[in-house]
Structures are given as C-alpha cells and as structure tokens.
Amino acid sequence: MNQMDIVNLLIxxxxxxxxxxxxxxxxxxxxxxxxxxxxxxxxxxxPITDSLSISLFDKGTSTSIxxxxxxxDMVILNDREIDSDTLFAQRISHLLNLFRPDPSFYFxxxxxxxxxxxxxxASSASGFAALIxxxxxxxxxxxxxxxxxxLARLGSGSASRSLWHGFVEWxxxxxxxxxxxxxxxxPYQWPSLRLGILIISNREKNITSREGMNRSQQTSPxxxxxxxxxxxxxxxxxxxxxxxxxxxxxxAAEQNALAMHATMLTSSPAFCYWQTETLSQIQKIWxxxxxxxxxxxxxxxxxxxxxxFTDEISDIxxxxxxxxxxxxxxxxx
Amino acid sequence: MNQMDIVNLLIxxxxxxxxxxxxxxxxxxxxxxxxxxxxxxxxxxxPITDSLSISLFDKGTSTSIxxxxxxxDMVILNDREIDSDTLFAQRISHLLNLFRPDPSFYFxxxxxxxxxxxxxxASSASGFAALIxxxxxxxxxxxxxxxxxxLARLGSGSASRSLWHGFVEWxxxxxxxxxxxxxxxxPYQWPSLRLGILIISNREKNITSREGMNRSQQTSPxxxxxxxxxxxxxxxxxxxxxxxxxxxxxxAAEQNALAMHATMLTSSPAFCYWQTETLSQIQKIWxxxxxxxxxxxxxxxxxxxxxxFTDEISDIxxxxxxxxxxxxxxxxx
Numbered sequence: 001m002n003q004m005d006i007v008n009l010l011i012x013x014x015x016x017x018x019x020x021x022x023x024x025x026x027x028x029x030x031x032x033x034x035x036x037x038x039x040x041x042x043x044x045x046x047p048i049t050d051s052l053s054i055s056l057f058d059k060g061t062s063t064s065i066x067x068x069x070x071x072x073d074m075v076i077l078n079d080r081e082i083d084s085d086t087l088f089a090q091r092i093s094h095l096l097n098l099f100r101p102d103p104s105f106y107f108x109x110x111x112x113x114x115x116x117x118x119x120x121x122a123s124s125a126s127g128f129a130a131l132i133x134x135x136x137x138x139x140x141x142x143x144x145x146x147x148x149x150x151l152a153r154l155g156s157g158s159a160s161r162s163l164w165h166g167f168v169e170w171x172x173x174x175x176x177x178x179x180x181x182x183x184x185x186x187p188y189q190w191p192s193l194r195l196g197i198l199i200i201s202n203r204e205k206n207i208t209s210r211e212g213m214n215r216s217q218q219t220s221p222x223x224x225x226x227x228x229x230x231x232x233x234x235x236x237x238x239x240x241x242x243x244x245x246x247x248x249x250x251x252a253a254e255q256n257a258l259a260m261h262a263t264m265l266t267s268s269p270a271f272c273y274w275q276t277e278t279l280s281q282i283q284k285i286w287x288x289x290x291x292x293x294x295x296x297x298x299x300x301x302x303x304x305x306x307x308x309f310t311d312e313i314s315d316i317x318x319x320x321x322x323x324x325x326x327x328x329x330x331x332x333x
Numbered sequence: 334m335n336q337m338d339i340v341n342l343l344i345x346x347x348x349x350x351x352x353x354x355x356x357x358x359x360x361x362x363x364x365x366x367x368x369x370x371x372x373x374x375x376x377x378x379x380p381i382t383d384s385l386s387i388s389l390f391d392k393g394t395s396t397s398i399x400x401x402x403x404x405x406d407m408v409i410l411n412d413r414e415i416d417s418d419t420l421f422a423q424r425i426s427h428l429l430n431l432f433r434p435d436p437s438f439y440f441x442x443x444x445x446x447x448x449x450x451x452x453x454x455a456s457s458a459s460g461f462a463a464l465i466x467x468x469x470x471x472x473x474x475x476x477x478x479x480x481x482x483x484l485a486r487l488g489s490g491s492a493s494r495s496l497w498h499g500f501v502e503w504x505x506x507x508x509x510x511x512x513x514x515x516x517x518x519x520p521y522q523w524p525s526l527r528l529g530i531l532i533i534s535n536r537e538k539n540i541t542s543r544e545g546m547n548r549s550q551q552t553s554p555x556x557x558x559x560x561x562x563x564x565x566x567x568x569x570x571x572x573x574x575x576x577x578x579x580x581x582x583x584x585a586a587e588q589n590a591l592a593m594h595a596t597m598l599t600s601s602p603a604f605c606y607w608q609t610e611t612l613s614q615i616q617k618i619w620x621x622x623x624x625x626x627x628x629x630x631x632x633x634x635x636x637x638x639x640x641x642f643t644d645e646i647s648d649i650x651x652x653x654x655x656x657x658x659x660x661x662x663x664x665x666x
Contacts, residue, residue: 221562222555222595229554229599251601258603262555262595266562268584270591272616276609283605 001177002043003154007098009179010147015139017101021066023138027129027152027162028060029115031195031306033253033298034233035260036157036170038217038226044178045157048217049230051170052186052237053161054195054329060162061113061123063130065138068106076110087208095128095155099135109134128155129162149182166330167241169234188241189330193249196307196317196324198297200277207271209301215271216263229259250296250308257298275303281321288320334510335376336487340431342512343480348472350434354399356471360462360485360495361393362448364528364639366586366631367566368593369490369503371550371559377511378490381550382563384503385519385570386494387528387662393495394446394456396463398471401439409443420541428461428488432468442467461488462495482515499663500574502567521574522663526582529640529650529657531630533610540604542634548604549596562592583629583641590631608636614654621653 030053038048068074073093075082082089096107111130115123132152136143143151145163149170153160161168164185173181207215217223233256240249264271281297282305288295293316296308307324309317317324363386371381401407406426408415415422429440444463448456465485469476476484478496482503486493494501497518506514540548550556566589573582597604614630615638621628626649629641640657642650650657 221565221592222558222599225555225558232554255599255601255603258598259554262598265591265595265598266588268588270588270619272612274612276613279605279607279612280609286603 003098006044006150006154006177006179009177010143010151011099011139011141015141018067018138019140020138023065023134023136024063025130025133025135025137026060026062027126027133027159028055028057028165029123029126030055030158030161030168031298032158032161032300033237033249033308034230034256035300037213037260037263038223039157039213040172041176041178042214044181045153045160046178046181047157047170047172049227050172050234051158051161051230052234053158053168053170054193055162055165055168056115056195056327057165057329057331059115059126059197059327061111061115061126061130063109063111063127063134065110065131065134066108068108071104071106073106074108076108078112091124091155092131095131098154099139124156125158125162128152128159131155132159133163145184146182149184150178153178153181186241190241190244191328191330192244192311193246193329194307194309194311194314194317195327195329196309196321197327198281198305198307198321198324200275200281200303200305205273205302207273207301212264212267212271212273212301215267215269216260219268220263220266222266223263226259226263229256246294246296246308246310250294253298253308254296257300260301261299273299273302278303278305281305284320288316336431339377339483339487339510339512342510343476343484344432344472344474348474351400351471352473353471356398356467356469357396358463358466358468358470359393359395360459360466360492361388361390361498362456362459363388363491363494363501364631365491365494365633366570366582366641367563367589368633370546370593370596371556372490372546373505374509374511375547377514378486378493379511379514380490380503380505382560383505383567384491384494384563385567386491386501386503387526388495388498388501389448389528389660390498390662390664392448392459392530392660394444394448394459394463396442396444396460396467398443398464398467399441401441404437404439406439407441409441411444411446424457424488425464428464431487432472457489458491458495461485461492464488465492466496478517479515482517483511486511486514519574523574523577524661524663525577525644526579526662527640527642527644527647527650528660528662529642529654530660531614531638531640531654531657533608533614533636533638538606538635540606540634545597545600545604545606545634548600548602549593552601553596553599555599556596559592559596562589579627579629579641579643583627586631586641587629590633593634594632606632606635611636611638614638617653621649 032053034052036051040046075089129152149160161183167186170183236252297305365386367385369384373379408422462485482493494516500519503516569585630638
C-alpha cells in the first residue's frame with residue numbers, strides 16, 4: 001500500500017476537482033503527553049505505539065488553499081514565500097501530489113502559523129492538519145473525522161492528532177494499510193488545566209524529529225522497552241484525565257518525555273535536544289515540585305519545555321518563569 | 334550468607350590478631366568503561382553485570398591502620414578527623430566490624446585521598462580497596478588477589494576493581510555467596526591511552542551512587558535492557574583493548590555511560606547528575622569529534638566528565654579544556 005492507495009480509498013471519485021475558489025482550515029498545535037516516537041511503517045506514518053495529546057487551542061495554523069497562478073506550488077508562510085527547494089516546501093508539495101486534479105495543477109498555500117516553526121512545538125502537526133482541512137474545504141470532500149485524521153497522518157504522524165481541541169488519542173492500529181490508525185477526541189473537559197510554554201530556543205533543530213525517531217528506533221538498546229513505557233503512560237493518562245489528577249497526569253507525561261529523550265541519549269550516534277537552559281529549567285521544576293508545588297513538564301524533539309499544571313498555581317508559575325506563555329486548552333469549554 | 338560468613342571463609346583462623354604496629358595500603362581510583370549499575374545482592378554487593386575499568390595510576394588512596402587509642406574507631410581523612418556520625422565514617426566502621434580481634438578492639442585509620450571525595454570520582458572504590466590492603470598488611474593475612482578483591486567488594490562494589498593498575502575486569506559471577514564475583518587485571522598495556530579529568534563540581538552529591546543504582550534498578554522501565562547493553566559494551570571493550578582501537582573503546586564507554594544516565598532519567602522519581610556545564614562540555618566533545626578528533630567521554634554517578642583519548646591529541650585536549658587534568662594510566666609500563 002502506498003499513500004495514493006489510501007487517498008483513493010478515502011476520497012470520493014467525484015470529488016477530485018476544486019469545488020470553491022479557496023479552501024480554508026484551522027488546526028491547533030498539539031503537545032503529546034504520551035509521545036509518538038517510532039514507526040511501524042514509514043511511508044504511511046504508522047506508529048509503533050498509541051499516543052495522547054492536548055491541543056493548544058488558539059496556537060496553531062490557519063491555512064488557505066487555491067489554484068497556483070504558476071506552474072509550481074507556492075507556499076507562503078507568515079507572509080513570506082518559502083523557497084521550493086526547502087525541506088518544508090518539498091514536504092508540502094509531496095503531500096499535495098496526492099490531490100492534484102491533474103499533474104499540471106499546482107496549488108497556492110497561504111499559511112499563518114502563530115507558533116515558532118521547527119522548535120519542537122509541533123508546528124508540522126498543526127500545519128499538515130490545517131492543510132488537510134483546507135483541502136477538504138477546497139474540494140468539498142465532506143470527509144468524516146476519521147478519514148481526515150488518516151489523511152493528515154500521511155503528511156506528518158502527529159498531524160493526525162491536530163484536528164480537535166482538548167485531549168486527543170491516536171490509536172496505533174495494527175492493519176497494514178493503517179485504516180485503523182487514526183486519532184479521536186476524548187470526551188473529557190478539564191477547564192483548570194494549564195500548559196506553560198517555555199521557549200528556550202527558536203533555532204531550527206539539527207536533527208528533525210523524523211530522523212531522531214528513526215535513529216532511536218533503529219539503534220537504541222532501550223527502544224525495546226519504549227512500547228511498554230508508553231502503554232503504562234496511556235493507562236495513567238486515561239485515569240488522570242477522568243479523575244482530573246494533575247499529579248498523575250504530570251508525572252506520567254514527564255516520565256514519558258524523559259524516556260523518549262533517554263532513547264536519544266542511547267542512540268548511536270547519540271543525540272540530545274537539551275540545551276543547558278533546558279537542563280537548568282528542568283532542575284528548577286524539580287526543585288519547585290520538591291517544595292510541594294504540583295508542577296510538571298513535557299518536552300518534545302527540541303529544547304523547549306511545556307509546563308503542566310492547574311490554574312491554582314498559575315501565579316507561582318508566572319512569578320518563577322518570567323517569560324512563560326500560559327495556555328488554557330479548554331478556554332471556551 | 335552474610336558478610337561475616339565470607340570473611341570466615343577467606344581469612345585464616347590463626348590470623349585474627351594484628352601482626353604489626355601499623356598496616357599500609359595504596360589503591361588507585363578506577364574509572365569504569367563498562368559501569369557497575371545494579372545489584373543482585375545488596376548485602377554482598379554482588380552486581381547484575383560484569384564491569385571493566387581503567388585505574389588512575391597515582392590518583393587514589395593511601396591508608397594506614399593501627400589500633401585506636403580510644404574506645405571508638407578513628408578515621409582521619411586528609412589530616413582531618415571525620416565525625417563518627419557521618420555516613421563515611423559509619424561505612425568504614427561497618428566494614429571494620431568484620432575484622433575486630435575482639436569486640437572492644439577499635440581501629441585508627443589514617444587515609445590520604447588525592448582525588449575529590451564523592452564527586453563521582455570513585456573515591457570510595459580506592460578508599461575501601463586501600464583499607465583492605467592495609468588490613469591485609471596489618472594482620473598479615475597474605476591473601477591472594479581474588480580474596481582481596483572479594484573483601485574490598487564488601488566495602489564498596491567498585492572497590493573490587495581498585496587493587497591494580499591498568500585495565501581491570503570484575504566478573505559478576507553467579508553464585509549466591511559471591512565467591513565467583515571478583516576482579517582481575519587484564520594482561521594488556523596501552524601506553525598512549527589518556528584520561529582527562531574534567532572537574533565540574535566537587536560538591537557532595539544529593540543522591541549517592543548506591544541509592545541511585547537501587548532506584549534505577551527498581552523503577553526504570555529501561556533497566557531491563559541494561560544487562561544487554563553492558564554485555565555488548567564488554568565485548569567491544571575487549572576488542573578495543575586488544576587492538577588499541579580508541580574509536581571503539583571511546584564510543585563503547587561513552588554509550589555505556591549515557592545508557593546508565595538514561596536509566597536515571599527514567600527512574601521514578603527521575604534524577605540527573607548532570608549540571609548545565611556537564612551538558613555544555615558533552616556538546617563540546619561531540620562537536621570536536623564531529624570535526625574528526627577521536628575524543629570521547631565517560632561519566633559516573635556525578636557531574637564530572639572523564640575524557641578518553643590517546644596521546645596524539647593531548648595538545649588539542651589541553652587547548653580546548655583549560656582545566657583538564659591528563660592522566661597516563663600506563664605511566665610506568
């Protein structure tokens with residue numbers, strides 16, 4: 001099975017032509033509490049494990065799509081046209097290849113991202129999710145959530161989780177074609193939950209998360225224990241979300257993140273997304289927690305940290321971390 | 334089996350009284366290239382895995398032993414008497430309990446340690462090894478190397494490896510009484526090998542290596558893969574030592590150290606001996622290596638790093654790391 005086979009399975013054959021002048025989509029960024037780290041199929045982005053995320057509400061990507069006036073795709077990110085030679089533009093064109101009405105049809109993509117790109121803040125997740133939503137609108141596919149999640153996954157695995165606000169679970173699935181590997185919104189609200197974004201660096205990463213997870217999966221002697229770690233994390237997260245237990249949610253997410261980073265340290269060659277400030281902030285979080293404050297963190301494939309806590313300690317978090325950006329994921333709930 | 338049973342097995346029954354006014358011993362510190370991290374028996378310090386170290390030649394502990402003039406043990410470390418309430422003094426008295434000619438006999442221990450204590454520089458290894466050598470001299474036990482290694486192990490696991498210069502291998506053994514768990518000198522010289530000690534902090538550790546290894550063993554989901562990691566490291570180290578292959582020695586030792594630290598990060602609660610400077614120096618080492626210089630590191634249960642390289646690049650190491658102390662482990666070979 002290749003990506004085109006999946007597209008042919010999902011998209012109605014009478015919906016291959018644009019149905020509007022412009023299609024639009026918005027997708028929130030999502031922060032995984034149980035990480036996606038390792039693939040059972042690289043072509044279809046099928047993961048080794050389930051994963052579970054919380055969406056960042058109004059931090060995300062807004063995308064419009066229309067026909068390109070040129071004989072090439074145009075990608076405009078935050079008002080600047082992206083060179084078609086960049087990895088970013090190529091990944092988008094590669095996905096768009098699946099949806100061209102004919103081979104000479106090119107797209108113009110205008111996208112606004114209000115989170116830093118490629119700094120471990122899951123911008124590719126919201127980016128590819130918004131792109132699929134915009135395509136769904138442009139072609140009037142009228143696809144169900146499951147199908148949209150599968151298509152978003154073809155662009156970027158974690159994009160499968162970026163179609164909803166709140167808690168989202170991505171089922172790894174077992175089938176070869178990945179038709180059972182899609183995300184779903186979990187029916188739980190937690191209005192007092194907060195995420196705190198601690199930006200340590202906006203620089204592009206030396207190693208993409210795609211490269212990183214492949215290297216960990218292929219070379220870390222600890223990777224064999226990763227699926228069990230995630231299964232335990234998933235169980236704890238489900239309980240924590242149902243009972244609104246921040247200690248359980250925070251500790252499960254933090255342990256999962258550290259386990260993911262431990263697979264990087266034990267890869268060959270080893271790699272580490274931490275910067276010295278990442279480490280000093282982690283030590284600060286541990287110290288604050290030792291004093292009885294229920295503050296936790298998670299960290300993706302980048303140097304930045306995401307604090308996990310509830311609104312009761314927002315004042316403490318603001319006073320301890322001057323530059324933190326606090327997000328209420330259930331703002332409108 | 335308790336510790337006393339082992340002592341009764343090893344020490345001749347007619348050698349229970351001091352044979353001299355003073356006994357003396359010197360033991361070098363040792364740096365593990367394949368780490369000792371986890372015990373199959375805590376009373377006897379029997380390890381889960383084999384380990385392999387390189388001794389620091391003239392960095393170590395020199396100890397004299399005589400009868401105490403008081404009704405308590407006296408421990409004098411680097412010209413200062415150590416309070417008998419300290420963990421350090423208690424660990425020594427606990428070991429000395431095994432060797433008192435009668436319960437009212439107390440020892441005076443005078444010890445000179447030319448390496449920083451409790452900063453992950455294996456001072457307890459050389460300390461307990463020197464103590465056993467001094468006792469062997471004081472009582473004129475005339476024990477063989479294997480027996481001395483077993484006795485040193487009762488004081489501190491890694492002390493079993495501190496009785497020799499050069500490369501030393503500690504066999505984990507399988508027997509309940511640990512009579513097959515002892516160290517041996519390996520018959521290989523490598524005169525151009527260098528260790529570079531990078532002291533990042535001399536502060537006492539918050540978590541002793543004893544506590545740390547127990548917590549990792551009991552709580553890290555990755556610990557199950559640790560024995561396989563060590564077995565692979567041991568195989569690589571044997572080949573590297575025989576063929577004087579610094580790339581193989583360095584990469585095997587570095588990966589093993591990072592794997593040990595990864596079991597700490599994934600413990601519950603997590604802990605980390607790294608300080609921010611540890612991380613920045615690790616990144617500097619990786620950068621230097623990316624430029625083609627065969628420079629590696631290992632790190633024990635503390636923030637300090639030990640560089641691994643050969644004399645060909647000593648000048649580079651000295652210019653890149655101003656405060657490095659370079660040791661030639663085969664100085665007299």
